[in-house]
Amino acid sequence: MKYSIYQMDIFPGDPEKNRQKVQEWMEKEIEINNPDTVVLPEMWTTAYTLDELDKYADTDGEPTKSFLKDLAKKLNVNIIGGSVANKVNGKFYNSSFVFNRSGDLVYEYDKVHLVPMLNEHKYLSGGQRVPEVFELEGVKMGLIICYDLRFPEIIRTLALEGAQVLHIVAEWPDARTNHWINLQLARAIENQMYVISSNRVGDYDKVRFCGNSMVIDPWGDVLTQGSEDKEETLAIQLDLEKVKQVRKDVPIFTSRVPHLYKKEL
Numbered sequence: 001m002k003y004s005i006y007q008m009d010i011f012p013g014d015p016e017k018n019r020q021k022v023q024e025w026m027e028k029e030i031e032i033n034n035p036d037t038v039v040l041p042e043m044w045t046t047a048y049t050l051d052e053l054d055k056y057a058d059t060d061g062e063p064t065k066s067f068l069k070d071l072a073k074k075l076n077v078n079i080i081g082g083s084v085a086n087k088v089n090g091k092f093y094n095s096s097f098v099f100n101r102s103g104d105l106v107y108e109y110d111k112v113h114l115v116p117m118l119n120e121h122k123y124l125s126g127g128q129r130v131p132e133v134f135e136l137e138g139v140k141m142g143l144i145i146c147y148d149l150r151f152p153e154i155i156r157t158l159a160l161e162g163a164q165v166l167h168i169v170a171e172w173p174d175a176r177t178n179h180w181i182n183l184q185l186a187r188a189i190e191n192q193m194y195v196i197s198s199n200r201v202g203d204y205d206k207v208r209f210c211g212n213s214m215v216i217d218p219w220g221d222v223l224t225q226g227s228e229d230k231e232e233t234l235a236i237q238l239d240l241e242k243v244k245q246v247r248k249d250v251p252i253f254t255s256r257v258p259h260l261y262k263k264e265l
């Protein structure tokens, strides 16, 4: 499966301009690298304009859902749609949508873990369902949003349910770049899965975001990595046989002794 990952800068509070930018990037990317799947970052329509979400957020996933669905069909590409601010029944969520190349919505997820350091609790509601496995092109995969990366239990659950690829969509600040990089490596190694991330670059409201979007293989080798401050595209082809091989060489999933593990940690 061929991927193109967009490490983008985001116009704050200008969803129309960001949609135009994403559409132009995708059209160009199809011509240049012809990916099967593209990946966008977190909150890519608005950036972290949390105190103005009433003006800029989607309502019930629109217009983002229609926008991504049309692009997926028109360009014949699977879209891991980053995430967007989304108003549902009067509450704001940080929501992610995945479309396959036929334009079907195959997965949606609301970020479960809200970030105290960004005051997210003041503005957003946390999703009430942990991430679940979905499929694209017959491959089982998962998706988490930014701070979720710090909660290994939800990612382990995805791996136990058969996920071979984990996508992380993010706006991770550069104050904690070492956590961003090392936690991704840890998740890839401990779950023996591909980790694919799209993190924004640029800054907003005195916070600088750290880029370093990554593709890490199930052995923990970094296949490609973005810079810390430039917009760019990571284009890569995955070899899914590698997941099987690593799980055979170091068979952690058969070495587990779950009956000894506490259920509630």
Ligand SMILES: O=C(O)CCC(=O)C(=O)O
Binding pocket: 042, 115, 118, 145, 146, 147, 148, 150, 170, 171, 172, 173, 176, 179
């Ligand atoms: O966990 C962190 O350090 C950053 C998390 C974050 O920025 C986010 O979830 O948007």
